Amino acid sequence: MPLLPAEPGTPGAGTGAGRPRRPDLDPRGPRFGAGITAGLLLVVVFLSLTGASVAALSLLVVLAALFAWGAIAGAGRHPWGLLFKRFVRPRLAPPRELENPAPPTFAQGVGLLVTLVGVVLGLAGLAPAVGITAAAAFVAAFLNAVFDYCLGCQLYLLLVRSGLIGRGPATAR
Protein backbone atom coordinates (compact mmCIF):
# COMPACT_ATOMS: atom_id res chain seq x y z
CA MET A 1 0.00 0.00 0.00
CA PRO A 2 1.35 3.44 -0.78
CA LEU A 3 1.30 4.53 2.84
CA LEU A 4 3.85 7.13 3.72
CA PRO A 5 6.75 5.79 1.72
CA ALA A 6 10.24 6.61 2.85
CA GLU A 7 10.40 9.18 0.04
CA PRO A 8 13.65 7.97 -1.48
CA GLY A 9 15.48 10.68 -3.32
CA THR A 10 13.75 13.41 -1.39
CA PRO A 11 16.08 15.67 0.46
CA GLY A 12 13.16 16.69 2.61
CA ALA A 13 15.03 16.65 5.79
CA GLY A 14 15.27 19.71 8.05
CA THR A 15 15.48 18.61 11.60
CA GLY A 16 12.52 16.34 11.53
CA ALA A 17 11.72 14.54 8.34
CA GLY A 18 12.88 11.02 8.01
CA ARG A 19 11.99 10.34 11.63
CA PRO A 20 10.19 7.07 12.10
CA ARG A 21 6.46 7.64 12.04
CA ARG A 22 4.01 4.93 12.84
CA PRO A 23 1.05 5.69 10.65
CA ASP A 24 -1.30 2.86 11.46
CA LEU A 25 -4.59 4.65 12.06
CA ASP A 26 -7.41 5.17 9.59
CA PRO A 27 -7.93 8.93 9.93
CA ARG A 28 -11.68 8.48 9.53
CA GLY A 29 -11.80 6.50 12.79
CA PRO A 30 -11.07 9.39 15.17
CA ARG A 31 -13.43 11.64 13.20
CA PHE A 32 -16.20 9.05 13.47
CA GLY A 33 -15.56 8.84 17.22
CA ALA A 34 -15.48 12.64 17.54
CA GLY A 35 -18.95 12.70 15.95
CA ILE A 36 -20.37 10.36 18.59
CA THR A 37 -18.61 12.27 21.37
CA ALA A 38 -19.90 15.59 20.00
CA GLY A 39 -23.48 14.25 20.01
CA LEU A 40 -23.17 13.06 23.60
CA LEU A 41 -21.59 16.38 24.69
CA LEU A 42 -24.56 18.16 23.14
CA VAL A 43 -26.85 15.97 25.29
CA VAL A 44 -24.84 17.07 28.35
CA VAL A 45 -25.35 20.73 27.38
CA PHE A 46 -29.08 20.15 26.93
CA LEU A 47 -29.43 18.30 30.26
CA SER A 48 -27.45 21.02 32.03
CA LEU A 49 -29.60 23.78 30.52
CA THR A 50 -32.86 22.05 31.50
CA GLY A 51 -31.67 21.72 35.09
CA ALA A 52 -31.04 17.96 35.03
CA SER A 53 -27.73 18.54 36.80
CA VAL A 54 -27.18 15.00 38.08
CA ALA A 55 -27.84 13.43 34.68
CA ALA A 56 -25.61 16.03 32.98
CA LEU A 57 -22.76 15.45 35.45
CA SER A 58 -23.10 11.66 35.19
CA LEU A 59 -22.88 11.69 31.40
CA LEU A 60 -19.90 14.07 31.54
CA VAL A 61 -18.15 11.64 33.92
CA VAL A 62 -18.69 8.87 31.37
CA LEU A 63 -17.33 11.06 28.57
CA ALA A 64 -14.31 12.06 30.68
CA ALA A 65 -13.64 8.36 31.31
CA LEU A 66 -13.82 7.71 27.54
CA PHE A 67 -11.38 10.57 26.89
CA ALA A 68 -9.07 9.07 29.54
CA TRP A 69 -9.28 5.71 27.76
CA GLY A 70 -8.32 7.29 24.44
CA ALA A 71 -5.55 9.39 25.98
CA ILE A 72 -3.97 6.45 27.84
CA ALA A 73 -4.60 3.49 25.52
CA GLY A 74 -4.15 5.57 22.34
CA ALA A 75 -6.67 6.85 19.84
CA GLY A 76 -6.57 3.55 17.94
CA ARG A 77 -7.90 1.60 20.93
CA HIS A 78 -10.69 3.98 21.89
CA PRO A 79 -14.10 2.27 22.20
CA TRP A 80 -15.50 4.38 19.34
CA GLY A 81 -12.45 3.39 17.31
CA LEU A 82 -13.23 -0.28 17.91
CA LEU A 83 -16.84 0.38 16.91
CA PHE A 84 -15.52 2.03 13.73
CA LYS A 85 -13.20 -0.89 12.93
CA ARG A 86 -15.89 -3.48 13.56
CA PHE A 87 -18.94 -1.92 11.89
CA VAL A 88 -18.00 1.09 9.77
CA ARG A 89 -14.64 0.50 8.14
CA PRO A 90 -15.67 -2.79 6.47
CA ARG A 91 -18.31 -0.80 4.58
CA LEU A 92 -15.87 1.89 3.41
CA ALA A 93 -13.21 1.90 0.76
CA PRO A 94 -9.68 1.49 2.14
CA PRO A 95 -8.26 4.78 3.41
CA ARG A 96 -6.10 6.76 1.02
CA GLU A 97 -3.50 7.13 3.72
CA LEU A 98 -2.98 6.12 7.31
CA GLU A 99 -2.34 8.53 10.13
CA ASN A 100 0.08 8.73 13.02
CA PRO A 101 -2.02 8.08 16.16
CA ALA A 102 -0.11 10.71 18.18
CA PRO A 103 -2.22 13.78 17.19
CA PRO A 104 -5.65 12.24 17.92
CA THR A 105 -4.30 10.70 21.13
CA PHE A 106 -3.07 14.12 22.23
CA ALA A 107 -6.51 15.51 21.35
CA GLN A 108 -8.09 12.90 23.63
CA GLY A 109 -5.88 14.25 26.42
CA VAL A 110 -7.10 17.78 25.73
CA GLY A 111 -10.70 16.52 25.85
CA LEU A 112 -9.97 14.75 29.13
CA LEU A 113 -8.57 17.95 30.64
CA VAL A 114 -11.58 20.05 29.62
CA THR A 115 -14.23 17.53 30.72
CA LEU A 116 -12.34 16.83 33.96
CA VAL A 117 -12.52 20.54 34.85
CA GLY A 118 -16.30 20.33 34.29
CA VAL A 119 -16.60 17.19 36.44
CA VAL A 120 -14.57 18.66 39.30
CA LEU A 121 -16.46 21.98 39.28
CA GLY A 122 -19.76 20.09 38.95
CA LEU A 123 -18.93 17.92 41.96
CA ALA A 124 -17.98 21.08 43.85
CA GLY A 125 -21.54 22.29 43.31
CA LEU A 126 -20.95 24.63 40.37
CA ALA A 127 -23.61 23.08 38.12
CA PRO A 128 -23.32 25.56 35.17
CA ALA A 129 -19.65 24.60 34.73
CA VAL A 130 -20.78 21.18 33.52
CA GLY A 131 -22.71 22.70 30.62
CA ILE A 132 -20.04 25.28 29.80
CA THR A 133 -17.15 22.81 29.65
CA ALA A 134 -19.32 20.36 27.69
CA ALA A 135 -20.10 23.15 25.19
CA ALA A 136 -16.39 23.95 24.82
CA ALA A 137 -15.51 20.29 24.31
CA PHE A 138 -18.42 19.98 21.87
CA VAL A 139 -17.06 22.75 19.64
CA ALA A 140 -13.67 20.99 19.42
CA ALA A 141 -15.18 17.54 18.79
CA PHE A 142 -17.67 18.92 16.24
CA LEU A 143 -14.99 20.82 14.31
CA ASN A 144 -12.87 17.67 14.30
CA ALA A 145 -15.72 15.44 13.09
CA VAL A 146 -17.21 17.76 10.48
CA PHE A 147 -14.30 19.92 9.29
CA ASP A 148 -11.31 17.69 10.12
CA TYR A 149 -9.99 20.49 12.32
CA CYS A 150 -7.35 19.35 14.81
CA LEU A 151 -7.49 21.50 17.94
CA GLY A 152 -4.89 19.32 19.63
CA CYS A 153 -2.42 20.09 16.81
CA GLN A 154 -3.02 23.81 17.27
CA LEU A 155 -2.62 23.66 21.05
CA TYR A 156 0.51 21.54 20.67
CA LEU A 157 2.14 24.21 18.52
CA LEU A 158 1.15 26.93 21.00
CA LEU A 159 2.65 24.87 23.85
CA VAL A 160 5.84 24.48 21.81
CA ARG A 161 5.94 28.20 21.11
CA SER A 162 5.45 29.04 24.76
CA GLY A 163 8.37 26.75 25.61
CA LEU A 164 6.32 24.42 27.80
CA ILE A 165 7.09 21.34 25.73
CA GLY A 166 9.72 20.28 23.26
CA ARG A 167 12.42 22.43 24.77
CA GLY A 168 15.97 21.92 23.65
CA PRO A 169 17.49 20.56 20.47
CA ALA A 170 16.18 17.41 18.89
CA THR A 171 17.81 14.29 20.15
CA ALA A 172 18.97 11.69 17.69
CA ARG A 173 16.05 9.51 16.74
Added chain:
Amino acid sequence: MDPILALGSVLALVAAATGLGLAWRARQGRFTEVAEAPALTPADVASTVSFGAEATLVQFSTEHCSRCPGTHRMLAGVARSRPGVVHVEVDLTHRADLARRFQVLQTPTTLILDRTGRVQARVGGAPHKAGILAHLDDLPGSLHATLAR
Protein backbone atom coordinates in the same frame (compact mmCIF):
# COMPACT_ATOMS: atom_id res chain seq x y z
CA MET B 1 -34.65 26.43 31.59
CA ASP B 2 -37.64 25.61 29.42
CA PRO B 3 -36.82 22.54 27.24
CA ILE B 4 -37.75 24.41 24.03
CA LEU B 5 -35.43 27.28 24.96
CA ALA B 6 -32.72 24.77 25.91
CA LEU B 7 -33.12 23.04 22.55
CA GLY B 8 -32.85 26.43 20.83
CA SER B 9 -29.64 27.16 22.72
CA VAL B 10 -28.20 23.79 21.74
CA LEU B 11 -29.04 24.46 18.07
CA ALA B 12 -27.46 27.91 18.34
CA LEU B 13 -24.31 26.24 19.66
CA VAL B 14 -24.25 23.90 16.66
CA ALA B 15 -24.78 26.86 14.32
CA ALA B 16 -21.96 28.83 15.96
CA ALA B 17 -19.60 25.86 15.70
CA THR B 18 -20.54 25.44 12.04
CA GLY B 19 -19.79 29.11 11.42
CA LEU B 20 -16.40 28.73 13.09
CA GLY B 21 -15.66 25.68 10.99
CA LEU B 22 -16.61 27.37 7.73
CA ALA B 23 -14.50 30.43 8.60
CA TRP B 24 -11.53 28.19 9.43
CA ARG B 25 -11.90 26.17 6.24
CA ALA B 26 -12.09 29.30 4.09
CA ARG B 27 -8.71 30.39 5.46
CA GLN B 28 -7.03 27.01 5.05
CA GLY B 29 -4.31 26.86 2.44
CA ARG B 30 -4.56 30.56 1.60
CA PHE B 31 -1.45 32.10 0.07
CA THR B 32 -0.01 35.32 1.42
CA GLU B 33 2.46 37.19 -0.76
CA VAL B 34 5.53 38.31 1.15
CA ALA B 35 7.30 41.43 0.01
CA GLU B 36 10.80 42.58 0.92
CA ALA B 37 11.85 39.51 2.86
CA PRO B 38 15.53 39.00 3.66
CA ALA B 39 17.28 36.07 1.99
CA LEU B 40 17.36 32.96 4.16
CA THR B 41 20.07 30.33 4.33
CA PRO B 42 19.51 26.66 5.18
CA ALA B 43 20.98 27.37 8.62
CA ASP B 44 18.18 29.86 9.28
CA VAL B 45 15.68 27.01 9.26
CA ALA B 46 18.04 24.44 10.82
CA SER B 47 18.20 22.56 7.55
CA THR B 48 21.06 20.26 6.68
CA VAL B 49 19.87 20.23 3.08
CA SER B 50 20.91 22.90 0.57
CA PHE B 51 18.21 25.09 -0.91
CA GLY B 52 17.05 24.55 -4.47
CA ALA B 53 18.61 26.27 -7.46
CA GLU B 54 15.17 27.41 -8.60
CA ALA B 55 13.02 27.42 -5.49
CA THR B 56 12.66 25.90 -2.03
CA LEU B 57 9.49 24.79 -0.24
CA VAL B 58 10.07 25.11 3.51
CA GLN B 59 7.42 23.21 5.47
CA PHE B 60 7.06 23.79 9.22
CA SER B 61 5.62 20.80 11.08
CA THR B 62 5.39 19.37 14.58
CA GLU B 63 5.14 15.80 15.78
CA HIS B 64 1.48 16.36 16.59
CA CYS B 65 0.08 17.52 13.29
CA SER B 66 -2.50 15.48 11.44
CA ARG B 67 -2.10 17.23 8.09
CA CYS B 68 1.69 17.51 8.00
CA PRO B 69 2.44 14.01 6.60
CA GLY B 70 0.02 14.56 3.71
CA THR B 71 1.51 17.98 2.99
CA HIS B 72 4.97 16.44 3.17
CA ARG B 73 4.04 13.88 0.51
CA MET B 74 2.51 16.50 -1.75
CA LEU B 75 5.40 18.99 -1.50
CA ALA B 76 8.02 16.24 -1.84
CA GLY B 77 6.21 15.08 -4.97
CA VAL B 78 6.28 18.63 -6.39
CA ALA B 79 10.00 18.87 -5.62
CA ARG B 80 10.64 15.56 -7.38
CA SER B 81 8.73 16.62 -10.46
CA ARG B 82 10.35 20.07 -10.84
CA PRO B 83 14.11 20.31 -11.38
CA GLY B 84 15.79 22.78 -9.07
CA VAL B 85 12.98 22.73 -6.51
CA VAL B 86 13.81 21.36 -3.06
CA HIS B 87 11.42 20.50 -0.24
CA VAL B 88 12.66 21.02 3.32
CA GLU B 89 10.59 19.95 6.32
CA VAL B 90 11.40 21.62 9.63
CA ASP B 91 10.15 20.01 12.84
CA LEU B 92 9.36 22.85 15.24
CA THR B 93 8.84 20.54 18.21
CA HIS B 94 12.35 21.17 19.47
CA ARG B 95 12.82 24.54 17.79
CA ALA B 96 10.39 26.92 19.46
CA ASP B 97 12.75 29.74 18.47
CA LEU B 98 12.03 29.06 14.79
CA ALA B 99 8.27 28.93 15.46
CA ARG B 100 8.48 32.38 17.02
CA ARG B 101 10.89 33.82 14.48
CA PHE B 102 8.72 32.81 11.53
CA GLN B 103 5.50 33.49 13.44
CA VAL B 104 4.13 30.05 12.79
CA LEU B 105 0.63 29.93 14.23
CA GLN B 106 -0.52 26.69 12.64
CA THR B 107 1.00 23.56 11.17
CA PRO B 108 1.69 22.90 8.45
CA THR B 109 2.90 26.34 7.38
CA THR B 110 4.80 26.46 4.10
CA LEU B 111 7.19 29.14 2.85
CA ILE B 112 7.94 29.43 -0.85
CA LEU B 113 11.52 30.66 -1.31
CA ASP B 114 12.86 31.89 -4.62
CA ARG B 115 16.30 30.98 -5.99
CA THR B 116 18.01 33.53 -3.74
CA GLY B 117 16.32 32.22 -0.59
CA ARG B 118 13.91 35.14 -0.26
CA VAL B 119 10.45 34.25 1.04
CA GLN B 120 7.99 35.08 -1.74
CA ALA B 121 4.83 33.59 -0.28
CA ARG B 122 3.59 31.66 2.71
CA VAL B 123 0.68 29.28 3.18
CA GLY B 124 -1.00 28.52 6.49
CA GLY B 125 -2.59 25.10 6.64
CA ALA B 126 -2.49 22.33 4.08
CA PRO B 127 -1.76 23.94 0.69
CA HIS B 128 -3.29 22.91 -2.62
CA LYS B 129 -0.92 21.49 -5.18
CA ALA B 130 -2.23 23.73 -7.97
CA GLY B 131 -1.53 26.83 -5.88
CA ILE B 132 2.01 25.69 -5.12
CA LEU B 133 2.68 25.00 -8.81
CA ALA B 134 1.24 28.37 -9.86
CA HIS B 135 3.44 30.18 -7.35
CA LEU B 136 6.53 28.28 -8.50
CA ASP B 137 5.71 29.33 -12.08
CA ASP B 138 5.43 32.97 -11.04
CA LEU B 139 8.65 33.17 -9.07
CA PRO B 140 11.02 35.86 -10.34
CA GLY B 141 13.58 34.30 -12.65
CA SER B 142 11.61 31.12 -13.22
CA LEU B 143 11.44 29.80 -16.76
CA HIS B 144 7.70 30.39 -16.92
CA ALA B 145 7.94 34.00 -15.74
CA THR B 146 10.79 34.67 -18.17
CA LEU B 147 8.84 33.31 -21.13
CA ALA B 148 5.80 35.36 -20.19
CA ARG B 149 7.76 38.56 -20.43
